[in-house]
Amino acid sequence: MICGVLRCGPGFSWALSGWLGLPVLISALAGEPLEPDRVATMIEALTRLGPEKVNANPKLNEALEKVLEATKGTPQFVELVRDFNVKDQDATLLELAIKNPNNSTGVEATRLILANRNFQLLTTSLAGTNAIKVAEALGNTGENGIVPLLEPMVADMKRDVALRKQAVRALAQAQEGAAALLKLAKEEKLPQDMKLMAGSELNNVRWAKIKTEAAQLLPLPRGQNSGPVPPISELVKMKGDAAKGAVIYRRDTVGCIKCHQVNGEGVDFGPNLSEIGTKLGKDALYEAILDPSAGVSFGYEAWQIELKNGDEAYGLIVSDTADEIAVKTQGGIVARYKKSDIAKREQQKLSIMPAGLQQTMSTQDLADLVEYLSSLKTAGK
Numbered sequence: 347m348i349c350g351v352l353r354c355g356p357g358f359s360w361a362l363s364g365w366l367g368l369p370v371l372i373s374a375l376a377g378e379p380l381e382p383d384r385v386a387t388m389i390e391a392l393t394r395l396g397p398e399k400v401n402a403n404p405k406l407n408e409a410l411e412k413v414l415e416a417t418k419g420t421p422q423f424v425e426l427v428r429d430f431n432v433k434d435q436d437a438t439l440l441e442l443a444i445k446n447p448n449n450s451t452g453v454e455a456t457r458l459i460l461a462n463r464n465f466q467l468l469t470t471s472l473a474g475t476n477a478i479k480v481a482e483a484l485g486n487t488g489e490n491g492i493v494p495l496l497e498p499m500v501a502d503m504k505r506d507v508a509l510r511k512q513a514v515r516a517l518a519q520a521q522e523g524a525a526a527l528l529k530l531a532k533e534e535k536l537p538q539d540m541k542l543m544a545g546s547e548l549n550n551v552r553w554a555k556i557k558t559e560a561a562q563l564l565p566l567p568r569g570q571n572s573g574p575v576p577p578i579s580e581l582v583k584m585k586g587d588a589a590k591g592a593v594i595y596r597r598d599t600v601g602c603i604k605c606h607q608v609n610g611e612g613v614d615f616g617p618n619l620s621e622i623g624t625k626l627g628k629d630a631l632y633e634a635i636l637d638p639s640a641g642v643s644f645g646y647e648a649w650q651i652e653l654k655n656g657d658e659a660y661g662l663i664v665s666d667t668a669d670e671i672a673v674k675t676q677g678g679i680v681a682r683y684k685k686s687d688i689a690k691r692e693q694q695k696l697s698i699m700p701a702g703l704q705q706t707m708s709t710q711d712l713a714d715l716v717e718y719l720s721s722l723k724t725a726g727k
């Protein structure tokens with residue numbers, strides 16, 4: 347940047363942005379339509395000026411609106427709405443959330459609607475045809491603000507059962523939501539048709555107290571493998587079937603695919619396993635599954651971030667700049683937090699990969715699974 351070369355101070359940079367920014371923006375207002383490189387220049391100029399200046403000046407506001415119109419529906423649109431504190435784009439944000447309920451753009455859009463406290467819009471959309479998508483996006487924010495929106499649906503028998511299940515799944519993603527589900531169960535207000543869903547979600551949450559109580563109140567159906575698993579030295583001698591293992595790997599109850607990618611399939615969250623058979627021997631593969639916290643891969647450490655407003659985030663820190671950190675949560679969704687909004691962050695001792703996954707399968711299944719992983723090798727090796 348020009349500023350970096352000249353080593354200018356903040357005062358100079360203000361002057362410069364005025365010089366570069368205003369004429370560019372005002373001349374851009376005259377022409378139609380906006381070409382992509384024009385849009386990029388305008389965004390840069392607006393960003394240099396900063397939200398305060400832009401929001402105080404009607405001409406600049408007009409320029410911002412043009413840029414929003416030109417970027418509508420893109421990740422950039424969501425960034426602009428957030429960075430310039432735009433308050434009247436909730437309907438467009440909602441469209442984005444419905445299209446992308448489980449990627450970073452859609453979830454960030456949902457967060458912005460929540461931050462605007464536009465509960466009216468959310469309530470209406472939760473009664474419409476896209477309700478399931480909206481509930482899914484709300485859950486992926488992990489924010490406690492979703493609880494009043496979703497909790498009333500859980501026991502409302504007039505609602506579609508698939509939507510109620512999605513509401514349960516979403517609630518379990520926020521601490522206060524998980525606590526609310528547990529309370530419903532305790533007070534025997536949790537409908538029968540939601541018990542299995544609530545049980546399987548609450549038995550997997552990261553809040554130890556809720557998890558323990560859920561195990562008593564809503565126990566999971568007995569696993570196939572409640573007995574002890576043989577020692578690794580025995581396991582490595584077992585013969586496995588890689589083709590069966592591939593099926594187990596994709597099983598919903600086992601869940602590897604919800605956190606790992608193999609050749610482009612699955613969620614990009616934990617390490618890519620496309621060549622794991624080259625990297626780890628069978629003994630190390632067993633250890634990675636039976637005791638994930640024994641050796642957490644570098645860069646995949648778990649962090650707990652507490653926000654000043656009481657919300658929290660849990661995941662991998664994927665970027666850390668002077669004023670922001672980006673956290674990747676379990677679904678592979680990236681959320682950015684201003685450092686000024688963070689009360690505390692703490693690295694966790696335990697891996698994000700849950701222990702006890704072997705309990706979802708038989709010992710033979712486990713051997714098949716490891717046979718499969720071990721077959722995932724670099725071509726030609």
Ligand code: HEC
Pocket residue numbers: 600601602603604605606615616617622625631634635638639641642643646647676697698699700703715719
């Ligand atoms: C909730 C997300 C999650 C689930 C579910 C999960 N993993 Fe992981 N896994 C991770 C993360 C995060 C790491 C990296 C941290 C660590 O090493 O513990 C990891 C690490 C690993 C490693 C070591 C990778 C390396 O490069 O060293 C293997 C192997 C592995 N997982 C296999 C599995 C298998 C098999 C399953 C299903 C039985 C599974 N994982 C389920 C998140 C998950």
